[in-house]
Amino acid sequence: MARVYNWQLGRDMEYLYDRGNPERQFAAVFNINRCIGCQTCTMACKSAWTFSDGQEYMWWNNVESKPYGGYPQNWDVKTLSLLEKANPGGQAWDTQASDPDNAPYGVYGGMTIFEAAAQDLAAGQQALGYNPTDREWRFPNIYEDTSQTWTPGAELPEHQAWFFYLQRICNHCSYPACLAACPRKAIYKRPDDGIVLVDQKRCRGYRKCVEQCPYKKTLYRPTTRVAEKCVACYPRVEGNDPLTEREPMVTRCISACVGKIRLQGWIDDPKSPLHFLVRQEKVALPLYPQFGTEPNIYYIPPRWASRAYLRQMFGPGVEEAIEKYSKPSHEMLGVLQLFGSTQKLIFSYEVTDREAIGFGKQGQEVVRVPIDEPVIVRPETHLNIT
Ligand code: SF4
Ligand code: SF4
Numbered sequence: 140m141a142r143v144y145n146w147q148l149g150r151d152m153e154y155l156y157d158r159g160n161p162e163r164q165f166a167a168v169f170n171i172n173r174c175i176g177c178q179t180c181t182m183a184c185k186s187a188w189t190f191s192d193g194q195e196y197m198w199w200n201n202v203e204s205k206p207y208g209g210y211p212q213n214w215d216v217k218t219l220s221l222l223e224k225a226n227p228g229g230q231a232w233d234t235q236a237s238d239p240d241n242a243p244y245g246v247y248g249g250m251t252i253f254e255a256a257a258q259d260l261a262a263g264q265q266a267l268g269y270n271p272t273d274r275e276w277r278f279p280n281i282y283e284d285t286s287q288t289w290t291p292g293a294e295l296p297e298h299q300a301w302f303f304y305l306q307r308i309c310n311h312c313s314y315p316a317c318l319a320a321c322p323r324k325a326i327y328k329r330p331d332d333g334i335v336l337v338d339q340k341r342c343r344g345y346r347k348c349v350e351q352c353p354y355k356k357t358l359y360r361p362t363t364r365v366a367e368k369c370v371a372c373y374p375r376v377e378g379n380d381p382l383t384e385r386e387p388m389v390t391r392c393i394s395a396c397v398g399k400i401r402l403q404g405w406i407d408d409p410k411s412p413l414h415f416l417v418r419q420e421k422v423a424l425p426l427y428p429q430f431g432t433e434p435n436i437y438y439i440p441p442r443w444a445s446r447a448y449l450r451q452m453f454g455p456g457v458e459e460a461i462e463k464y465s466k467p468s469h470e471m472l473g474v475l476q477l478f479g480s481t482q483k484l485i486f487s488y489e490v491t492d493r494e495a496i497g498f499g500k501q502g503q504e505v506v507r508v509p510i511d512e513p514v515i516v517r518p519e520t521h522l523n524i525t
Contacts, residue, residue: 140257143314147428147454149242152251154431155265155319161333165311165371166406166413166435167393168423170478172442172464173400174304176284178202183395184308188370193362198279199369200308200392206448207282210307211271214355215427218252219451221267222429225255230429232455243421244428244456251431252316252353266316266432268351290445296465303441306400308392309356309369310426310434311335317368320351325366333435334371342366353430376484378500386499387484399479406435410487412474412497413437420471422463424453439464473510481506 141157144150184200201210209215222230230249237245250258255267286302293299315335318326325341326348328334337348337357342365348357349366357368372390374380380388388394393401404413416423416437423437440449440457442465449457467475473490477497483505485497490510497506
């Protein structure tokens, strides 16, 4: 066991290995407020990566309707219940102890899935988890568009009846539970970009990763008898595709997104727009940070949903994130325009009075977008009513 620092929890925690500290860490921000639930991302991923018999249940990207939907069904409620059982009433945050660099959301006083597993050594797990049943894996979009019927005391902009789409891929965690769980050491985190991959030649299909990934983003494929998962489209990220003149390129789910809700970048590079949204503006938050894996997909929470529900999902930074998103700074408005603006990976950016500019790996301009769309008034001669 190693003692490692988890900045999302604002404290040290136990993990099986030292922090890998990759050269750069793959990350993305998903803006829930803009998602239309069209599942284009889901199908773009599926058609790029999964094929042949057995692919039917391999949804590396899925979009579920919260609060009731989930793939597998109830994945989050089940893991949260296990944590609660391991540490009754203890999953609380001390928000007074926040510090912008080391503990931006305060300090988490509860147990992570790693700490809860260490409490019960007899269970033989590195991380607290469970194996979903076949029944729970049946429908990737169960309860799609089903709303919570009434939230007591909700006032606008929060709605009494609400649902929202949660876009889910592997979080390429800094402390991956799947990697710690694997007795074959078949899962590894790449030192150059922090992408987490399964070496399928080493995998023997023990499903320990499926059991212990709290997000249930490793999938066991019965036809091949090995695990598979989102690969963060690593050949695109490496920059091998002629379409972008061999410049690093964003993933398929991100480039295909109709709502332009996704932006990919590097979380630990202060020049990256990702770093700005997550670490500076704190408008994008990790999903269930209390699990302790330090996930690297961040979400701008939906403005209309129950704050209590959002807090248990994204931690104590929810109010500040929604406030910032509702009254964005000029710089944030500019960065929001960069979402879905190019297939090339944006390494750094600049926001001027009128435009947002994205730059590539070598500092060259890859995209330029206006911050305000021009307003064009139809001339009277073209009016079709008088
Ligand atoms: S989300 Fe799950 S599968 Fe992905 S790196 Fe984290 S623990 Fe592993
Ligand atoms: S493609 Fe974009 S808008 Fe459509 S469901 Fe996926 S994330 Fe949402």
